[in-house]
Amino acid sequence: MNSTQIISISSLTKRYTLGASEIWALKGVDLSVRKGEFLSLVGSSGSGKSTLLNLIGGLDTPTSGLIETPTGKIGTMSPRELARYRAHFVGMIFQSFNLVPHRTAQANVELALYFTDAHPGDRAKLASDMLTHLGLKDRLHHRPADLSGGEQQRVAIARALVKNPEVLLADEPTGNLDRDNSLAICELLADWNRQGGTVIMVTHNLDLARQYSHRVLRMDYGVIVNETEGGLP
Template identity: 65%
Template sequence: MINGSSPEPEYIVETAGLKRYFHLGGSEVRALDGVDLRVARGEFVSIVGASGSGKSTLLNLLAGLDHPTSGSIQTTDGQLTTMSPGQLARYRAFEIGLIFQSFNLIAHQTALINVEMALLFLGVAKKERQRRSIEVLTRLGLGDRLHHRPDDLSGGEQQRVAVARALVKNPKLMLADEPTGNLDKDNSRAIIQVLAEWNQQGGTVILVTHNLDLARQHSQRLLQMDFGKMVSDSGTGGQQT
């Protein structure tokens, strides 16, 4: 800014030396083995890698669902590793949208209630919760499925409800772990398209996927993990080019 120098990129999340080791029956599994990752606001990052390479372990740490063995996770809300359980719960509720391979919907509640519940912890009033939830579900083509329960929806529709639940709070960071793993080609494309559109409006997405074609098509940056390490990064972590 001053003297023409470019402003510091604002990282939504920045890890340094991130490690997560598991100990099982006397052996050590280095699920994450020193990951330095910077994700800038507005990026769409895809992560690929063999089964067991540490992708879910990384996403769980970024979501504040797990604690690293060592290393740091800096977010715009502060250092995750030093947050109290209450602060972490708040971070997850307000800042993180999570989408998994298994849709994780509440079976006995309607699509609408499943989405509304994401706003419950945020202190949004009932009418506003309902209005925002209907708006997002309708945008995802589920306007005529609001009162269906998950069992009465197709797999693709269930995943769209899960995406709506993550989008409705407009999180700072969307973490999607194999969100298309249980879907056919058309439904997979539709889900990634929704994430891509949200990203085009400024949202930040980290997507774990085995679908290299979809990743290449929609994300600006492709990361590859192997044995707990980041072995390639097509992007620059927010540097302007």
């Protein structure tokens, strides 16, 4: 892995066992992600996009192959090291937002700081600043149920970014949003990318992928089948 790379993936496989049958979600993926890159993964359902994202996010462990990051190699990390990797190196957002329903927007964002080295006394301000930065100043004390889909996803982005990760992993972040909100969310991701952050986004929306990405990778049946340049220079 050279200095411009932030993630290097080689011969990555993932097998799931469902009863007696085995499902190979990834069949040998090789991928190199540059620091500061906006990378989109597209493909049909079941092509392995989300599995790849989960493996990069340290939520799952590969069957074989390696994911190299500046903090270590996923697959060889201990569960505690992997948790620390998730806490510091990556931020994740999801299609269904995955906010904790009984916590306010601010409390949801603060939750991400519980597992970092942030001082407990600074958490509230950090969370509030991040939500204000994303245009949710008036929504700090609202619960997810009181927010629109776009607002919920912005809270989720705030939660992912508040811990200042190296890589933002977005799993179909616009899947539950209308066009305007989708564009707004992608703008937020692109804005963060412009500041030097690395984004890996899984999406079904090819137009958005082309518009906001440096590279678009198409996956099919657990392998990367195509790579095209995105709209970003």
